Amino acid sequence: MELGKTSYVILGMLRLGRSTGYEIKALVDVSTRFFWAASYGQIYPELKRLEDAGLIAGEDKAQGGRRRRAFTLTPLGEEALETWVASGGPLHTELRHEGMLRFFFADAASPEEQIGLLQTMRAEHERTRDEISAIRPGAEAARDEKGEQFPLMTAEFGIAYHDFIASWCSETERRLVNEAKRS
Numbered sequence: 408m409e410l411g412k413t414s415y416v417i418l419g420m421l422r423l424g425r426s427t428g429y430e431i432k433a434l435v436d437v438s439t440r441f442f443w444a445a446s447y448g449q450i451y452p453e454l455k456r457l458e459d460a461g462l463i464a465g466e467d468k469a470q471g472g473r474r475r476r477a478f479t480l481t482p483l484g485e486e487a488l489e490t491w492v493a494s495g496g497p498l499h500t501e502l503r504h505e506g507m508l509r510f511f512f513a514d515a516a517s518p519e520e521q522i523g524l525l526q527t528m529r530a531e532h533e534r535t536r537d538e539i540s541a542i543r544p545g546a547e548a549a550r551d552e553k554g555e556q557f558p559l560m561t562a563e564f565g566i567a568y569h570d571f572i573a574s575w576c577s578e579t580e581r582r583l584v585n586e587a588k589r590s
Contacts, residue, residue, distance in 0.1 A: 408460045410487060413449045417479060418488040421463060423555065426477040427451055427470075437542050438558060441565050448501065454478060460476075462487055504533070517588045522580055529576035536569035 416439060420431040436443045454476070457463045462484035465476045480488070504569050508529040513521045539562050546559035 532573040
């Protein structure tokens with residue numbers, strides 16, 4: 408069975424102690440979504456597929472009057488996750504950033520609109536940086552309590568990444584303002 412990236416997101420979240428599709432999605436929304444999102448529409452069908460393949464085991468449980476299916480990682484699933492994490496070869500990198508796409512074509516806009524676009528991009532990256540900074544204490548606690556150091560390092564990457572883009576937007580805005588003054 409060939410596994411996609413959503414499969415590995417699920418296996419990894421189960422390894423981190425999440426057990427239901429809801430819990431997986433909740434952790435995705437405050438962690439990997441900043442670089443690899445997963446929707447309920449991806450998670451639930453993939454849980455079924457992984458269970459059918461024997462990579463996870465599911466059990467129906469009642470939680471607060473609701474029936475939920477809780478999953479655990481099987482040894483086969485643990486092996487698949489470890490093999491994928493340790494695998495070599497090229498890594499898929501794709502940046503989909505609508506602001507940069509618009510910026511690429513910004514010669515079609517007025518100088519004010521170009522600057523406005525940079526201001527919007529900067530504000531969005533500052534907001535995302537602040538969101539990641541707000542969850543950093545949880546990642547620090549997981550490191551201290553469970554020895555999970557890589558979610559913290561990933562949060563630090565996210566903070567630095569969004570800081571870089573916000574700084575780039577500020578510098579580029581100054582450049583455009585200075586160019587407009589010279590014209």
